[in-house]
Amino acid sequence: MxxxxxxxxxxxxxxxxxxxxxxxxxxxxxxxxxxxxxxxxxxxxxxxxxxxxxxxxxxxxxxxxxxxxRHIYGRRNVVERCFNRLKGFRGIATRYDKTATSYEVAVSLASFLLWARSV
Structure with a gap:
């Protein structure tokens, strides 16, 4: 926060x-x-x-x-699906990285790869 x-x-x-x-x-x-x-x-x-x-x-x-x-709550599943796709990357799901910065970079890279696949 x-x-x-x-x-x-x-x-x-x-x-x-x-x-x-x-x-x-x-x-x-x-x-x-x-x-x-x-x-x-x-x-x-x-x-x-x-x-x-x-x-x-x-x-x-x-x-x-x-x-x-209900309409606002229904949009919540988009975020849930995004997290589930990110968990497909083993390093993110198990959090191998020692520092928060390197973990954040890994999440950013995985997000970019997911975006690139969808385009």
Whole structure:
């Protein structure tokens, strides 16, 4: 997260928080959602079935369901497929490199090769 920098158009330091987090059901806890809400980050996370059932059982005290946009969540699989293709390169999947810089270069090279194959 420290390396994320979104340049500002005007004055001020660059932003380092994302606009939105798209995650799977493993991150649907109230604590995780509260953390994102406290930092002002929107999230698109589906609710687990047991959490839905618990909320419904509480009736009116259960609260309203968290916001969820199926269209945005549907685009998440593009990123997942990209990671799966990158894992096809054995050096990236097992992380043989000692330094983060050399690993980043390996990921960049693999990304370029994947792009070159698709063209």
């Amino acid at each position: 420290e390396r994320i920098r979104v340049p500002r158009t005007g004055r001020g330091r660059p932003r380092s928080t994302p606009d939105q987090v798209i995650a799977d059901r493993a991150y649907s806890s109230r604590g995780f959602r509260a953390y994102l809400r406290k930092r002002g980050i929107a999230c698109t996370i589906p609710e687990k079935a047991d959490q839905q059932r618990h909320r419904h059982n509480r009736g009116r005290r259960g609260g309203r369901p968290p916001a969820f946009d």
